[in-house]
Amino acid sequence: MIENSFNRRDFLKVLGWGGATVALSGCGNTSVEDGKEFVTSYVQTADYIIPSIGTYFNSTCAQCDAGCGIMGRVREGRVLKLEGNPKSSINNGKMCGLGQAGVQAHYNPDRIREPLLRNGDKGEAITWEKALGLINEKVGGVKAENVAFLTGGVSGHVKALLKNYLDALGSGHHYVYEAVAPSIMRAANKKAYGIEMPRLRLDKAKVIVSFGADFLGAWISPVHFSQQYARFRKADNGERGVLVQVESKMTLTGANADRWLAIRPGTEGILALGLINSLAAAGLSVPGDVAAAVKDYTADRVSKDTGVSNEHIGKLAALLKERSPSLIIAGSAAEGYAHGSQNATAIALLNQVLGNVGKTVEAPSGVPFPQMAPTPGNRFALQALNDNMAQDKVKVLFSYGANPVFTAPASMKLKENLKKVPFKVVFAHYMDETAVEADLVLPLDSALEDWATAMPEYIAEGAQLSIQQPLMEKLYPGTLGMGDILLALLKQRRPDEYKGYEDFYSYLRSAMVSNKGALGGANEDDDTFWDTALSRGVVKLVGTPVNISSNASAKGLVVPAPFVEDSAYPLHLIPAVSASLRDGRNANEPWLQESPDPLTTIVWDSWVEMHPKTAAKLGIVEGDIVEVASKSGAIKAQVYVFTGIHPDVISVPLGYGHEAMGRYAKGIGVNAFKILDPVFDKETGELAMHETRVKVTKAGQRVIIVKDEGPAGGNQMGRKIAVRMSSSKVNLSEEV
Amino acid sequence: MYCFLRLSVLLVGLIASAGSYAVNAVQPLTTADDLGPKVEQPIEFPHDRHAGDAAKGGMQINCMYCHTYARRSIVAGIPPLQKCIGCHQSIESVRETPRIKKLFEYWEAKKAVPWKKVHDLPDFVRFNHERHIQRFVFAQNKPVQEACGYCHGDVKTMTVARRQKPLSMGWCVSCHQKDHPVDATSTKTTHGPNDCWQCHK
Numbered sequence: 029m030i031e032n033s034f035n036r037r038d039f040l041k042v043l044g045w046g047g048a049t050v051a052l053s054g055c056g057n058t059s060v061e062d063g064k065e066f067v068t069s070y071v072q073t074a075d076y077i078i079p080s081i082g083t084y085f086n087s088t089c090a091q092c093d094a095g096c097g098i099m100g101r102v103r104e105g106r107v108l109k110l111e112g113n114p115k116s117s118i119n120n121g122k123m124c125g126l127g128q129a130g131v132q133a134h135y136n137p138d139r140i141r142e143p144l145l146r147n148g149d150k151g152e153a154i155t156w157e158k159a160l161g162l163i164n165e166k167v168g169g170v171k172a173e174n175v176a177f178l179t180g181g182v183s184g185h186v187k188a189l190l191k192n193y194l195d196a197l198g199s200g201h202h203y204v205y206e207a208v209a210p211s212i213m214r215a216a217n218k219k220a221y222g223i224e225m226p227r228l229r230l231d232k233a234k235v236i237v238s239f240g241a242d243f244l245g246a247w248i249s250p251v252h253f254s255q256q257y258a259r260f261r262k263a264d265n266g267e268r269g270v271l272v273q274v275e276s277k278m279t280l281t282g283a284n285a286d287r288w289l290a291i292r293p294g295t296e297g298i299l300a301l302g303l304i305n306s307l308a309a310a311g312l313s314v315p316g317d318v319a320a321a322v323k324d325y326t327a328d329r330v331s332k333d334t335g336v337s338n339e340h341i342g343k344l345a346a347l348l349k350e351r352s353p354s355l356i357i358a359g360s361a362a363e364g365y366a367h368g369s370q371n372a373t374a375i376a377l378l379n380q381v382l383g384n385v386g387k388t389v390e391a392p393s394g395v396p397f398p399q400m401a402p403t404p405g406n407r408f409a410l411q412a413l414n415d416n417m418a419q420d421k422v423k424v425l426f427s428y429g430a431n432p433v434f435t436a437p438a439s440m441k442l443k444e445n446l447k448k449v450p451f452k453v454v455f456a457h458y459m460d461e462t463a464v465e466a467d468l469v470l471p472l473d474s475a476l477e478d479w480a481t482a483m484p485e486y487i488a489e490g491a492q493l494s495i496q497q498p499l500m501e502k503l504y505p506g507t508l509g510m511g512d513i514l515l516a517l518l519k520q521r522r523p524d525e526y527k528g529y530e531d532f533y534s535y536l537r538s539a540m541v542s543n544k545g546a547l548g549g550a551n552e553d554d555d556t557f558w559d560t561a562l563s564r565g566v567v568k569l570v571g572t573p574v575n576i577s578s579n580a581s582a583k584g585l586v587v588p589a590p591f592v593e594d595s596a597y598p599l600h601l602i603p604a605v606s607a608s609l610r611d612g613r614n615a616n617e618p619w620l621q622e623s624p625d626p627l628t629t630i631v632w633d634s635w636v637e638m639h640p641k642t643a644a645k646l647g648i649v650e651g652d653i654v655e656v657a658s659k660s661g662a663i664k665a666q667v668y669v670f671t672g673i674h675p676d677v678i679s680v681p682l683g684y685g686h687e688a689m690g691r692y693a694k695g696i697g698v699n700a701f702k703i704l705d706p707v708f709d710k711e712t713g714e715l716a717m718h719e720t721r722v723k724v725t726k727a728g729q730r731v732i733i734v735k736d737e738g739p740a741g742g743n744q745m746g747r748k749i750a751v752r753m754s755s756s757k758v759n760l761s762e763e764v
Numbered sequence: 765m766y767c768f769l770r771l772s773v774l775l776v777g778l779i780a781s782a783g784s785y786a787v788n789a790v791q792p793l794t795t796a797d798d799l800g801p802k803v804e805q806p807i808e809f810p811h812d813r814h815a816g817d818a819a820k821g822g823m824q825i826n827c828m829y830c831h832t833y834a835r836r837s838i839v840a841g842i843p844p845l846q847k848c849i850g851c852h853q854s855i856e857s858v859r860e861t862p863r864i865k866k867l868f869e870y871w872e873a874k875k876a877v878p879w880k881k882v883h884d885l886p887d888f889v890r891f892n893h894e895r896h897i898q899r900f901v902f903a904q905n906k907p908v909q910e911a912c913g914y915c916h917g918d919v920k921t922m923t924v925a926r927r928q929k930p931l932s933m934g935w936c937v938s939c940h941q942k943d944h945p946v947d948a949t950s951t952k953t954t955h956g957p958n959d960c961w962q963c964h965k
Contacts, residue, residue, distance in 0.1 A: 062927050063803030067881045069842035071874050078833050079841040 070105075079104055086113045086565025088482050088494040089127045090475035091614060093181050093206070093404075094118060094249040095484030096127060097565050100476065100499035107131060107476050107499040112251070113565050117488045119251040125623055126608055127251075132617035133474055135503070138458050138690030140471035142506035151459075151469060156508060156516075159468060164520045166451045170423040172198035178413055180429030181206055183402035184481030184493065185536055189514040191399065196521035201422075203413045206405030207435035207611040207701070208682065208717075210248060212363035214404070215712045216372030220380065222577045225404075225485055227390040230256035231263070233355035235347055237272045238281060239296045239375055240361020245280035245607040245626070247359055249486040257284075270351070272344060274299060274336070275361045277602045277637065277679040278672030280626045287340070290674045293600040293718060295334040296362035297371035297587035299341070300378045302330030306345035307381065314381050314580075321582035333590045335674070353387035355379070360605065364718030369711035370587045377580060385578035393491040393571020395483060396546060400493070402485045407715040410436060411708075417445040427454045428510065433461035434686060435611055437704040437715070439660040455510060458616055460689040471507045476500065478509035479533050481540075491571035493547070497562055511536065540567075597721035599642070601658060602679040603700045609683025612699075616690035625681070628668050629736035634697030635668040636724070637679040643669045646724060653729040656680065658722045661703040666731055678724060800927025803880050807863050808924055815909070815920040822920060827908050828901075834893040834912075835901070842879055845871055882925045883916065889933075889963050905948040914939070936963070 070077065077083055082101040089096045089110070097116025100107040110130055114121030143159040144151030167175055175197055181204060182190060194202055214224040230236060230243070230253060243253040260269035273285035276293040291299060302325040308314040314322075331338045348354050358375040365371060379389055395401040410432055416422050418441075425446075436442040446452065446465050454466035463469045472478070480496040511532030518526045529535040540547060540561065541554045547567050549557030561567050591600075605611070608620040615621070621632050628635060636654055648654060652667045656678065665680060673679060684697025707719035814830075816822020828834060833841035849871050858864050870877050885891055900911035909920060917928025929935060940956030 061884045061886075062800040062882055063880045063884075065881045065884055067842055067879050068876045069879065070844035070846075071871070071876050072846045073844045078837045080833075080837045080839045 082108065084111070085497065085499050086115070086495070086563065087476070087499055088116075088480070088496040088565065089123075089130060090480075090482075090496065091126045091130050091133070092610060093484060094251065094486065095482045095494050096123065096251055097494060098123065098127065098130070099565070102499055105500055107134065115564050116494065116566050117490065117492060117568075118249060118484060118486075118494075120255060122251050122255060124251050124607070126610070126614065126620065129608075129614065129617040129619040130475060132619055133457065133614065134476040136458070136474075136616060136690065138616055138692075139474070139504065139507070140456060140459060140463070140469060141504040142471060144469040144471075146467045156506075159470060160513075160516050160520070162468060163453060163517065166424050167197055173201070174421060174423035175199040175426075176201040176203060176413060176416065176422045176424070177426045178203045178205055178410075178428070178430055178432065179405075180204070181209070181402060181405040181485065182429070183483040183485075184400050185539060186480050186511050186514065187403060188399045188539075189511060189518065189535075193514055193518050193521065196518060201413075201416075203409040204403050204405040205407065205409040205413070205430050205432065207407065208246075208360070208605050209405050209407070210360060210363065211404070211406035211408070211714050212368040212709050212712055213358050213360075213372050214406075216358065216363070216369055216376055220373060220376035220577075221385060221389065223391060223574060225392065226576060227392045227486075227488070228253075228256075228355060228357065229388045229390055230269075230355060231259035233260060233269060233353055233384075233388045234267065234351035235270045235272070235354040236260065236357065237274065237344065237348070237354065237378075238285075238357040239300070239359055239371075240273075240275035240279070241357040241359025242279035242281045242605065242607075243357065243359070244284060246605045246610055247281075249484070249488070250607065252486070252488050270347060272347075275359070276600070276674040276677045277361070277604060278627060278670075279361075279604075280607060282672065283627060288672070289336050289340060290672075292333070292335040292590055292674065293361075293602070293677055294365045294367070294371070295590045296358075297367065297374035298325065298330055298590065299334045299336060300356070300371070300374040301325040301585075301587060302327060302334070302341060303345055303348065304378055304381050305330075306341060307349055310345060310349050312349055312381065315582075318377065318381060318580055318582040321585055348382060352382065353384050354382055355384055355388040356382070361602070361718065363709070364602075364716055366707050366710055366716050366719055367588050368709045368714070368716055370585065373585055374587050377582065377585065380578055380580035383578075385576060389576070391574040391576035392487060393489075393569075394574045395491050396569055396572060397543075400481070400483055402483050404485045405430075406712075408713045410442070411440070411713065411715070414440050414442050414445055417442075417449055420448055422449050423451065425449045425452045427452070427462055427466070429455075431460045431462045431611075431613060433465055434689075434699065435701050437660060437706065438702045439704070439706040455513065458689045458693075461687055464688045470513060471504075472513075473498075473502060473507045473509040477502045477507075479511055479536055480509070481536065487571075491569040493567040493569060495561060495565055495567065497565075546570075594721050597658065597723050598676075599722050599724060600674075600677045600718065601656065601700070601703070601720040601722045602677055602718055603704065603720075604637070604679045604681045606681045606683060609681065612683035612686065612693075612701075615683050615686055615693035615696070618692040621692055621696060624736045627672060628670060630668060631734055631736070632696060633734060634663075634665045634680060634684040634700070635733065636665050637668050637670045637673050638724075639673050639675040639677070640669050640671060641675045642678070643667065646726070648724075648726060649730075651730050651733050653727045653731060654724050655727050656703065656722050656724055658703040658705055658720045660705050660720070663698040663700065663703055664727055665698050666733055668733060668735075678722065798928065798930045800882065802926060803882050803924060805880055805924050806878050807866055809863075810923045811919045811925060812921055812923060817920070827912050827919070828897075835897040837894055838890065838892045840893045842877075845877060883927055883931065885931060890965055891963065899944075903947045904945060933963075 082103045084099040084101055086099050089098045096119035097113030099111045099113050101109045110128060112119045112121040112123040142153045143156055145154045177194060217226060218224045241247050244250055244257060271285045272287045273282040274289045274291050275282055276291055278288060282288045301322045305322040305325045306327055308319050327338050327341050331341060356375050356379045358372040362371045362375060379385060433443055452466045453468045454463045455470045455472050456463040457472050476499045482494045482496060509532055515526060515529060515532050515535055537558055541558055544557045606625060608623055609615055624631050636656060648667050650667060650669045653664055654667050655662050655664050680700040682700050685699030686693040688694060705720040707716045709716050812822055814823050814825050818824055830843040830847060831840045833839060848867055852864055900906045901908055915929055919925055940958055943953040943955050946952045946954055
């Protein structure tokens with residue numbers, strides 16, 4: 029039997045010997061291959077295009093909503109590498125790993141290449157003409173109020189076209205949905221400052237207290253904040269800013285903090301009010317009604333409620349009093365509860381009491397073109413759509429830039445409700461979980477081959493319109509840009525208005541050029557203005573002034589007492605937003621799966637982060653497969669024992685556990701969105717992401733976790749780089 | 765069983781190596797054997813007509829007029845089609861000849877001419893045109909056709925180019941070991957680099 033006597037090792041040996049002898053014969057032999065390969069020249073090209081030398085073109089990153097400017101290195105007509113665009117004030121030429129993976133979204137082998145129409149369980153390739161005709165027929169056949177458009181956050185000219193299309197249909201049902209948006213903080217900011225998204229000046233602050241805002245990792249505009257953070261740490265006057273991170277699960281920002289305080293989940297607001305009380309006691313002038321409202325939050329009580337020691341509360345208050353201006357940030361960890369709005373309001377109040385408003389919390393510039401201003405997404409939108417679908421109020425549904433079937437908790441029964449919609453159109457790059465449910469799937473151009481403009485929600489300075497332009501020709505002739513599709517749909521409804529535009533490019537150019545005065549090109553001719561805009565990749569706008577209010581008031585401020593423990597579900601689940609995967613839309617880019625999580629160094633899988641004490645209590649060691657069960661469902665994943673987490677908390681990263689989407693995403697890890705309990709913020713109605721209680725049981729198996737970290741906290745080869753020390757030996761008087 | 769297999773594979777390898785080594789061993793650096801195969805091109809481009817001597821009906825066009833990338837990039841590149849058309853749209857006398865008609869067909873269809881590579885080094889060799897042209901043509905003032913000809917032969921006498929030199933590693937090294945003056949006026953000499961990574965990187 030050849031299988032028995034000729035195993036793999038012997039085969040390799042033989043191959044090696046054979047190969048070596050053949051290789052020997054190769055010496056001196058030229059393997060020049062004349063006339064076998066083609067050498068293709070350009071038909072027409074610019075003088076600056078030289079084969080083998082890269083040319084850089086500016087565009088805008090579409091990997092997340094921060095809207096950083098990018099430069100793509102293009103060689104021989106193909107984009108090879110992305111860099112940051114120095115002209116964009118958001119990222120000033122810098123870039124993150126998520127952005128770098130943008131080329132993998134473009135060259136991804138799992139991209140959809142032609143429109144697909146449902147035929148039973150299969151998608152049948154059809155032409156664009158037929159697909160657009162079908163949409164026209166379907167939206168024409170139902171009442172306007174039964175047409176719904178679900179999108180992620182939108183801005184720029186695509187948003188303007190989308191609004192025009194919905195107006196043309198007579199439907200106002202535009203649901204803007206983002207699964208991990210800071211929407212509760214926006215509402216609290218609106219109440220406190222009159223502005224949803226103020227500018228945070230980390231660089232001007234001398235102390236930053238961040239309540240779970242992972243601004244160096246995955247929060248709002250991390251590349252911008254990282255640069256501000258660098259200036260905060262090394263200010264011009266040489267004074268090093270102090271960062272205190274208060275959260276229940278350590279984030280990348282928490283790992284960079286001078287002091288990381290593990291707080292009992294959900295008690296962030298109590299700590300904020302306790303700090304106000306301590307500050308008032310230390311002599312900071314606090315408005316009378318605020319002082320009256322917080323007088324019960326004594327250090328002892330706050331310490332008992334939050335689990336943060338008396339000593340730390342005192343130090344924190346002293347630090348805030350001594351160093352001004354400071355900056356207090358409410359992140360996703362503070363706002364993820366049923367009382368998330370109150371938490372965020374209490375934190376905003378702390379900012380006001382400290383006099384930070386106007387110093388480190390600034391008013392942004394108003395956008396001069398409101399029709400292009402960003403519409404940020406929230407989670408409430410999906411609940412509203414889901415309710416309407418359940419009541420059969422939606423007959424035609426469009427979905428763009430969202431993957432609700434993946435990101436909706438199982439308790440919403442979104443997948444079942446989606447089946448009640450007779451005609452579902454999904455604009456997609458991949459056959460993701462939502463596209464699989466669609467009746468018509470329309471394949472989109474990648475962000476590196478499409479035209480668009482973007483106005484990010486968080487603009488660092490002034491106002492700016494970012495231009496996304498194709499960095500290379502389309503890879504597949506059967507895909508189309510979102511702008512082109514909307515224009516074609518508008519031509520069906522308003523032919524007179526839009527027939528002059530051959531494609532979205534001509535619309536965009538004409539729309540920009542006709543407004544060149546307002547876009548800073550009043551003295552330039554059309555071509556110069558347009559070429560300059562494309563060459564820079566951004567158009568600076570003159571923003572309108574916005575007022576920010578700083579009236580500290582305790583009106584309506586009620587922060588509830590900490591949780592009552594639930595004996596059946598004793599642990600809190602924190603669904604972690606990782607810097608790479610976020611809400612999972614980029615999970616099919618293998619670089620992101622391959623780049624290790626910054627804290628655990630785990631790759632290519634989900635994990636359950638657990639404190640060593642909790643693990644010991646449950647008899648769990650690293651690599652144990654456990655079942656994490658909430659009232660709404662259960663998932664199984666490997667345990668990673670980690671001290672950077674509160675003992676009452678476990679954490680599972682989001683973005684993993686796709687059931688479709690592509691070869692690099694499907695079947696990797698588990699989807700933590702699915703087991704979130706349906707608990708909502710009381711003021712905004714947003715899904716409270718951190719409210720889920722779980723119980724953990726061993727499932728019996730044990731695996732070796734695939735991670736970069738060596739045994740026992742990394743092999744330091746005796747170099748004592750990061751020496752482990754028990755916390756009782758740390759001299760707190762020398763620390764923050 | 766596997767011993768037999770191992771032996772047989774080893775033997776085949778040895779015979780193959782001995783055979784090919786024998787063929788190569790007798791090969792001197794430049795002989796008629798180094799001529800590459802004739803390569804069929806979509807358009808039989810007459811290098812002699814463009815670059816040849818005026819006495820023989822050539823136009824004496826500088827190599828770098830069309831192969832403009834050679835002095836600026838590691839690859840010499842094939843000129844963009846627009847370069848051909850740039851001249852030929854004004855040359856009425858040959859406008860109706862079969863090759864030029866074919867050229868305009870490609871142009872009107874906006875399609876690249878599918879030229880075949882004549883000098884195709886293996887992918888693990890990185891040959892830099894720019895370095896050679898800058899040294900020989902610009903630093904040492906050698907005539908362009910001589911400098912290009914070191915590797916490409918006397919292209920101005922050919923129609924479709926055909927490989928003239930072995931382009932093997934030994935052949936490259938034989939030249940890199942020779943001393944050259946540093947520039948046109950200097951008496952100082954140097955030779956080409958002989959580090960592995962100059963070409964294999």
